[in-house]
Amino acid sequence: MKSPLRSLVTAALGVFSLVAAPAFAAKDVVFAVASTFTTTDPYDANDTLSQAMAKSFYEGLFGFDKDMKMIPVLAEGYEVSKDGLVYTIKLKKGIKFHDGTDFKADAVKANLDRVTNPENKLKRYGLYNNNIAKTEAVDDYTARITLKTPFSPFIAQLAHPSTVMISPAALKQWGSKDIAFHPVGTGPFKFVEWKATDYLKVARFDGYWRKGYPKVDTITWKPVVDNNSRAALMQTGEAHFTYPVPYEVADVLKAKPDLELVAAPSIVLRYLSMNTQQKPFDNPKVRQAIAYAINKDALAKVAFNGYATPAEGVAPQGVEYAVKIGPWPYDVAKAKQLIAEAGYPNGFETELWSAYNHTTAQKITQFIQQQLQQIGIRTKITLLEAGQRIERVDTWQDPATAPVRLYYVGWSTSTGEADWALRPLLYGESWPPKLSNTAYYKNPKFDADIKNAQLTTDSAEKAKLYKDAQETAWNDAPWAPLVVEKLLSAHNKKLSGVYVIPDASFNFTEVDIK
Amino acid sequence: MLQYIVKRLLGVLPTLLIVALFVFLFVHLLPGDPARLAAGVDATPETVELVRKDLGLDKPLPQQFVRFLSGVIHWDFGTSLRTKRPVAQEIGDRFMPTFWLTVWSMVWSVIIGMAIGIVSAVFRNRSPDRIGMTLAVSGISFPAFALGMVLMQIFSVQLGWLPTVGADTWKHYILPSLTLGAAVAAIMARFTRSSFVEILGEDYIRTARAKGLDETHVVIKHGMRNALIPVVTMMGLQFGFLLGGSIVVEKVFNWPGLGRLLVDAVDMRDYKVIQALVLLFSLEFILINLIVDVLYGIINPTIRYR
Numbered sequence: 001m002k003s004p005l006r007s008l009v010t011a012a013l014g015v016f017s018l019v020a021a022p023a024f025a026a027k028d029v030v031f032a033v034a035s036t037f038t039t040t041d042p043y044d045a046n047d048t049l050s051q052a053m054a055k056s057f058y059e060g061l062f063g064f065d066k067d068m069k070m071i072p073v074l075a076e077g078y079e080v081s082k083d084g085l086v087y088t089i090k091l092k093k094g095i096k097f098h099d100g101t102d103f104k105a106d107a108v109k110a111n112l113d114r115v116t117n118p119e120n121k122l123k124r125y126g127l128y129n130n131n132i133a134k135t136e137a138v139d140d141y142t143a144r145i146t147l148k149t150p151f152s153p154f155i156a157q158l159a160h161p162s163t164v165m166i167s168p169a170a171l172k173q174w175g176s177k178d179i180a181f182h183p184v185g186t187g188p189f190k191f192v193e194w195k196a197t198d199y200l201k202v203a204r205f206d207g208y209w210r211k212g213y214p215k216v217d218t219i220t221w222k223p224v225v226d227n228n229s230r231a232a233l234m235q236t237g238e239a240h241f242t243y244p245v246p247y248e249v250a251d252v253l254k255a256k257p258d259l260e261l262v263a264a265p266s267i268v269l270r271y272l273s274m275n276t277q278q279k280p281f282d283n284p285k286v287r288q289a290i291a292y293a294i295n296k297d298a299l300a301k302v303a304f305n306g307y308a309t310p311a312e313g314v315a316p317q318g319v320e321y322a323v324k325i326g327p328w329p330y331d332v333a334k335a336k337q338l339i340a341e342a343g344y345p346n347g348f349e350t351e352l353w354s355a356y357n358h359t360t361a362q363k364i365t366q367f368i369q370q371q372l373q374q375i376g377i378r379t380k381i382t383l384l385e386a387g388q389r390i391e392r393v394d395t396w397q398d399p400a401t402a403p404v405r406l407y408y409v410g411w412s413t414s415t416g417e418a419d420w421a422l423r424p425l426l427y428g429e430s431w432p433p434k435l436s437n438t439a440y441y442k443n444p445k446f447d448a449d450i451k452n453a454q455l456t457t458d459s460a461e462k463a464k465l466y467k468d469a470q471e472t473a474w475n476d477a478p479w480a481p482l483v484v485e486k487l488l489s490a491h492n493k494k495l496s497g498v499y500v501i502p503d504a505s506f507n508f509t510e511v512d513i514k
Numbered sequence: 515m516l517q518y519i520v521k522r523l524l525g526v527l528p529t530l531l532i533v534a535l536f537v538f539l540f541v542h543l544l545p546g547d548p549a550r551l552a553a554g555v556d557a558t559p560e561t562v563e564l565v566r567k568d569l570g571l572d573k574p575l576p577q578q579f580v581r582f583l584s585g586v587i588h589w590d591f592g593t594s595l596r597t598k599r600p601v602a603q604e605i606g607d608r609f610m611p612t613f614w615l616t617v618w619s620m621v622w623s624v625i626i627g628m629a630i631g632i633v634s635a636v637f638r639n640r641s642p643d644r645i646g647m648t649l650a651v652s653g654i655s656f657p658a659f660a661l662g663m664v665l666m667q668i669f670s671v672q673l674g675w676l677p678t679v680g681a682d683t684w685k686h687y688i689l690p691s692l693t694l695g696a697a698v699a700a701i702m703a704r705f706t707r708s709s710f711v712e713i714l715g716e717d718y719i720r721t722a723r724a725k726g727l728d729e730t731h732v733v734i735k736h737g738m739r740n741a742l743i744p745v746v747t748m749m750g751l752q753f754g755f756l757l758g759g760s761i762v763v764e765k766v767f768n769w770p771g772l773g774r775l776l777v778d779a780v781d782m783r784d785y786k787v788i789q790a791l792v793l794l795f796s797l798e799f800i801l802i803n804l805i806v807d808v809l810y811g812i813i814n815p816t817i818r819y820r
Contacts, residue, residue: 036778038596046553121568126558180598196597197607197770198680224679224768228663232678235671387546387783395550434559 032239058164058185084150097167105137156417292335311481321418347376439478548783612771623695631706653700679768750806
């Protein structure tokens with residue numbers, strides 16, 4: 001009996017001594033984030049977090065600064081042909097990939113050809129293949145992209161964190177699949193190792209093209225799922241930056257002298273969509289009544305601990321071409337009047353679904369339930385789990401039988417441009433299962449505005465069309481607009497240069513620690 | 515005995531086959547389309563189809579099952595739908611942290627639990643018993659996540675003695691194993707107590723006392739061996755449960771273990787990982803049961819195996 005036990009103990013001790021704590025170098029920073037990364041390949045990722053992390057080693061032709069303004073990164077600038085079909089992009093010179101090769105126009109071609117090739121089966125294939133017809137390298141520092149149809153938000157798409165430049169040499173070496181485990185880009189940090197269970201580590205790239213950066217030696221990305229544990233990590237100093245900070249622990253972290261809590265503006269809009277193809281929501285008066293019946297200020301206080309502001313339009317402020325129309329007033333008397341005019345003086349019963357099943361969503365739906373009771377609408381709440389949501393909402397095939405009625409959901413416009421804020425959610429051809437128009441909204445006037453805005457390259461004309469589209473949708477009220485979230489992050493006061501940008505991605509090229 | 519073990523081990527195969535079939539059917543019955551989940555909310559239908567093909571989910575079910583089975587025979591569990599890494603590697607990376615955490619939790623909780631149980635039984639209905647059983651009831655009823663958070667708050671945040679999350683050094687094992695073992699220790703204490711109380715009333719204990727043996731001898735030598743059978747059964751069961759990875763404790767301490775892998779896999783409908791994990795858990799239970807049965811024979815030589 002004794003000897004196996006003894007060998008077990010020796011083995012255990014052996015394991016412990018092998019994984020001794022690594023020695024800490026001069027400037028190492030640790031970012032604690034909320035979930036594990038799905039991949040390091042931004043073309044194959046659909047979560048903001050993985051794409052934000054990939055900014056460690058990848059950069060795009062264009063990008064966003066910390067206020068979500070579009071800026072050229074690897075590109076010098078661009079020109080569009082008159083017909084809006086051909087984009088000629090000049091590239092910066094003297095930029096090197098981590099593997100030592102030069103960044104040239106062939107990289108643009110290799111990357112865009114890769115994602116538009118269905119054989120590579122990348123998750124972002126559809127987004128690119130819909131509009132890119134072909135990519136050419138005109139000379140070493142000029143790339144030319146030809147579109148299938150004019151698509152004026154195209155540059156915004158190139159600025160999205162999924163459009164990055166991967167080293168063509170590395171792509172050739174590792175292949176389209178394995179590149180995800182050996183990322184090679186032009187970014188400020190080189191990939192070191194990814195232990196899926198524990199952390200992803202990157203180290204300073206000495207040949208980075210922006211002189212003087214990066215200022216730290218390594219970044220360790222640590223996914224810590226539990227909210228309280230993440231907060232504990234910040235308090236002990238084991239992590240220097242964390243996002244998101246849950247509302248419950250915001251006050252605890254705020255009280256710590258060495259930590260700073262930051263509430264950044266976002267373009268994450270929360271709204272209540274109503275199925276406009278089904279009774280009684282086919283009546284605009286019913287929809288408007290619901291929008292009037294919800295106190296958005298109180299909602300922001302109750303469910304978001306004050307870290308949200310009432311929505312002021314169909315697209316949140318911060319998105320290009322967003323128009324400020326609201327907030328939609330809170331007026332119960334008016335709501336009662338409208339619902340009576342619509343023929344439901346005693347209200348009705350209906351379903352209220354939430355696209356998420358976390359506690360904040362629970363608070364929000366309960367609040368909405370209670371508010372709608374004021375005008376006689378009795379709701380049954382269901383918080384959909386991811387799989388249920390996909391089955392009952394996202395992939396429902398026949399719009400006529402769609403079971404969704406009132407649906408609490410949110411949207412982050414990751415391109416920072418009005419097209420992606422409006423088209424996926426309200427365009428007549430974006431009904432599920434195609435995209436996310438869960439209100440099954442269709443208004444020819446709105447659709448024409450969106451279509452025409454895509455075709456024009458004239459900025460003033462675009463602004464006019466998008467303004468008209470947003471006002472149309474606001475008045476038709478396929479949604480009750482609720483709130484725009486604030487993004488809560490916390491960082492150690494020694495840390496600087498890390499920003500949560502409005503689409504919930506991060507900018508950290510300038511990260512430094514004292 | 516050896517013959518018995520071999521016979522039992524052969525019996526494992528049909529059991530696993532049945533488990534495999536049920537798991538396969540079950541995961542495919544879960545609502546939600548994994549291709550759509552993997553492709554994301556803003557994916558177009560063409561992209562979803564591409565992803566479906568990429569994941570091999572466009573084939574008919576029986577064909578998928580045959581592929582799954584033949585893969586298992588060749589020790590190939592496919593690649594994870596979520597991370598595209600081999601399933602064997604995903605599980606391999608996480609098995610050891612869960613295993614060692616389980617071992618350490620079991621070691622302290624069995625020792626402490628049995629000690630409390632024996633003391634409580636010997637001093638039945640007196641103050642040591644009352645204190646011991648109060649501890650045990652608290653241990654069972656105190657939720658693990660709350661205990662974990664309280665421990666972390668005290669020892670990591672306030673005192674700064676121990677690290678918060680991760681599984682890198684032996685220090686990382688202390689808080690999670692305390693948290694994980696608390697409920698087990700409590701269960702062991704109650705089991706040991708009731709088992710001992712029964713045994714201490716037996717005739718042969720009275721005989722042992724009558725022939726003048728001191729109480730320590732009576733309890734340890736004559737009582738222990740006989741009281742151990744139900745305790746060992748419980749120990750095996752608990753060990754099996756813990757090996758499945760505690761979801762709550764792994765979440766609080768960000769433990770790189772199997773419990774979190776299972777949760778992530780179910781969330782994303784990562785069929786291949788779910789299947790492989792359930793098969794692994796079944797195999798673990800079967801093996802533990804076998805070990806427990808063999809232990810019976812060692813503890814009580816009157817038990818014979820054929």
